[in-house]
Amino acid sequence: MRSQDSRLSPAWVARTTVTYDELQAAAGSLWWLQSDPDHGGVRRVMCSDRFGTANPVTPSDVPVGGQLHAYGGGSFAVVRGGVWFVGNDGSLFHQPLGAAPERIVSVLGSEQYGDLVPGPDGGVLAVRGDGTTDEVVAVSPVGAVQVLVRSSEFLACPRRSGDSLAYLEWPRDRMPWDSCRLLVGNISSDLPRPGHTVAGGPSEAVLQPSWGPDGSLYFMSDRTGWWNLYRLHNGGVEAVLPIDADCAPAPWEGGYRSYGFAPDGTVVLTVLDGFSTELVAADPTGALRRLGPNLTSVKPYLAVDGDRLAVIGSTPSSAPGLWSLDLAAEADAPALPVTAAVDPNPSWTPVPPSIGTARSPGGPVRFLLHRPPTAAAPAPLVVRAHPGPTDDVPLRLDWTTQFFVSHGFAVAEVLYRGSTGRGRTFRQVLHGHWGEFDVDDCAAVAEHLRSTGVARPDAMFITGASAGGYTALQAASRPGPFAGATAVSAIIDPAQWELSVPEFQRPHAAVLRGPAGAALPERIRCPVLVVHGTADTITSAKEAMRFAQELSALGNDHAALFLEDGDHYLSAPAAREQALRAELDFYRRIMSRPTT
Structure with missing residues (x-):
C-alpha cells in the first residue's frame, strides 16, 4: 500500500494550479492569459515563440480581465507593436511591447469593456456595456472612441471585414446559448446603425462569427439541435460540417474560438461529447481526420498559425497547458507540449478515470x-x-x-x-x-x-x-x-x-x-x-x-x-x-x- 507520504497536501495543490486562457496566434508568436500561484493568481498576458520560451508581457501589478457581461472574456488583442487589454476595473489599456501599460480609456460608473479584437491603424474594436446599453466601439491609439453599433440588447463578437461588421445580439431576458442572432451591418457612416439579421432567432443560438479566408462569414449555430459550423455563402446559409455533436461550448465568456482556418482551406474545429473534446480537420474536399488524439480535453481557443495549430489541451495525466500540432502531419500524429508541464509530485501518480x-x-x-x-x-x-x-x-x-x-x-x-x-x-x-x-x-x-x-x-x-x-x-x-x-x-x-x-x-x-x-x-x-x-x-x-x-x-x-x-x-x-x-x-x- 502507498504510505501516507504519498498523499497530496492542500498547499502543494494550491501552488500547482496554473490556468491558461484566451490563446491566440499573432505576429508569429503565441499569446495567452495565464494566472499562477507565484503571482497570487493575477492574470497576465504571456507570449511564446515556437520553441516554447514564454515571457510575461503585462506586469503583475496591472491584472488583466474585466467583467463585461459578468464573466468577461476577449480580454486582450495583439496589434502592431503592442497589445491592448482590459484592466480588472473594466477600462482599456494599451501597452507597446517592452514598455509600461498606459490607461487609454477609463470607465464611468458601471461601464465595462471586453470582447477585444484588433482594429484598423493599431486601434481596437470592443464591446462596451453599462448594464442597460451595449455598444460596439472602435478605439484609436490616442483614445478616440467611435460608436459603431448601439443596442438595448446584449452585444458580442464584433468582427470587421472592410466596411462590413458582423456581431451577435441577444435579448436581455434570454441567455446567449438559448437565443442569439447574427447581424451584419455597414459601418462606413459616422453614425451608429444596426445591422440586419442573417442567422439566429428565438429558438436558435448563433455563436463565434468569423470572416474566413474565402471572404465568407462563418459561425456556429444550433439550428439542428447541435452547435455545428455554417457559413453565409451566395446569399444563403450552408452547413460546413453537419454532425450530431456540439462543436462549441456555451458562451460563458467572450473570445471563444472553437474553429480556425489553415492556409490550404482546411477547417479545424472541436467536437465535444460532454467529457472529451476531439480536434478534427476537414479539408476542402470534405475529408476528415482527427488531430492530436493524445489530447482528451481542449479549451475553446484554437490558434492557427500557418501550418501549425496551438491549443490549450490536457490529458487524464497532464493538467491544461499549451500544445502544438502540425496540420500537415499524418493522421493521428500526437500533439506536442509547448509549455513546460508542472513538475509532478514525486510520490503521486495520477490514475486515469x-x-x-x-x-x-x-x-x-x-x-x-x-x-x-x-x-x-x-x-x-x-x-x-x-x-x-x-x-x-x-x-x-x-x-x-x-x-x-x-x-x-x-x-x-x-x-x-x-x-x-x-x-x-x-x-x-x-x-x-x-x-x-x-x-x-x-x-x-x-x-x-x-x-x-x-x-x-x-x-x-x-x-x-x-x-x-x-x-x-x-x-x-x-x-x-x-x-x-x-x-x-x-x-x-x-x-x-x-x-x-x-x-x-x-x-x-x-x-x-x-x-x-x-x-x-x-x-x-x-x-x-x-x-x-x-x-x-x-x-x-x-x-x-x-x-x-x-x-x-x-x-x-x-x-x-x-x-x-x-x-x-x-x-x-x-x-x-x-x-x-x-x-x-x-x-x-x-x-x-x-x-x-
Whole structure:
C-alpha cells in the first residue's frame, strides 16, 4: 500500500494550479492569459515563440480581465507593436511591447469593456456595456472612441471585414446559448446603425462569427439541435460540417474560438461529447481526420498559425497547458507540449478515470469515476456537481480531484441533465427543474456506486461550487445517500440570486428555477460545510453567512469558512489551500463519528 507520504497536501495543490486562457496566434508568436500561484493568481498576458520560451508581457501589478457581461472574456488583442487589454476595473489599456501599460480609456460608473479584437491603424474594436446599453466601439491609439453599433440588447463578437461588421445580439431576458442572432451591418457612416439579421432567432443560438479566408462569414449555430459550423455563402446559409455533436461550448465568456482556418482551406474545429473534446480537420474536399488524439480535453481557443495549430489541451495525466500540432502531419500524429508541464509530485501518480453510467429517474446518467489505486473497496465517495449548470465534465487531470483521491476517496464527476456537450435538448431539460433533476442524477450515481461496492454506504458526500453548490445544498435537503455536503460560492436562493446577480445571468436564474426553491436551513438533513469568499461578485457572501449562522443554530455538525477578499473562484492560492483543507477535515470529522 502507498504510505501516507504519498498523499497530496492542500498547499502543494494550491501552488500547482496554473490556468491558461484566451490563446491566440499573432505576429508569429503565441499569446495567452495565464494566472499562477507565484503571482497570487493575477492574470497576465504571456507570449511564446515556437520553441516554447514564454515571457510575461503585462506586469503583475496591472491584472488583466474585466467583467463585461459578468464573466468577461476577449480580454486582450495583439496589434502592431503592442497589445491592448482590459484592466480588472473594466477600462482599456494599451501597452507597446517592452514598455509600461498606459490607461487609454477609463470607465464611468458601471461601464465595462471586453470582447477585444484588433482594429484598423493599431486601434481596437470592443464591446462596451453599462448594464442597460451595449455598444460596439472602435478605439484609436490616442483614445478616440467611435460608436459603431448601439443596442438595448446584449452585444458580442464584433468582427470587421472592410466596411462590413458582423456581431451577435441577444435579448436581455434570454441567455446567449438559448437565443442569439447574427447581424451584419455597414459601418462606413459616422453614425451608429444596426445591422440586419442573417442567422439566429428565438429558438436558435448563433455563436463565434468569423470572416474566413474565402471572404465568407462563418459561425456556429444550433439550428439542428447541435452547435455545428455554417457559413453565409451566395446569399444563403450552408452547413460546413453537419454532425450530431456540439462543436462549441456555451458562451460563458467572450473570445471563444472553437474553429480556425489553415492556409490550404482546411477547417479545424472541436467536437465535444460532454467529457472529451476531439480536434478534427476537414479539408476542402470534405475529408476528415482527427488531430492530436493524445489530447482528451481542449479549451475553446484554437490558434492557427500557418501550418501549425496551438491549443490549450490536457490529458487524464497532464493538467491544461499549451500544445502544438502540425496540420500537415499524418493522421493521428500526437500533439506536442509547448509549455513546460508542472513538475509532478514525486510520490503521486495520477490514475486515469473511467466513464460509467447509472440509472436515474430521467434515464441513463454518465459520470467520470476516479478511484484510489490501492485503497480497499469500498472507499469513501465524493460526488462532484459541476458549476454552471450549463457546463461539462472535462476529461483532464485536475489536481483538486487528485487531492481527494490521494487521501483515499473515490470521486465521481456527474454529467447531469442540463450539462453542455450533449446538444440543445439535453442542456435545456433542466429548465424549471433546477435542484431536482441535477440532484436526482447525482444521487443516482452515488447509489449506483454504493450498490456496486465502489462506495462506502456511510461515507458518501456531495460537493459543488456556484450552481453546483446549490445542487449540493438541495441534495442535503432531501432523504438520500449523502452523509455530508460542501457548498462553495453557492447559490442559495435562486429567486434572490436572480435579483442580485449581474444582469447577464438573470435570465439564467429565471429559466432554471423551479419548485425546489431556496435551500432552507431547517430542511437540511445532513452536515453541511459552507465555503465562500467575502469579495464574491457572482453569489452573495452575506446570504451565505446568514445561511451558515442559521445552520449553526440548528446543530453542531455544520461548518463554515469565509475567506477574506476571496473571489467567486477562490483564485488566490491561499484561499484555495484553506478551502481544500477545510473540506477534507469536514469529511474526516463525519467519518470519525461513532455509528449507532
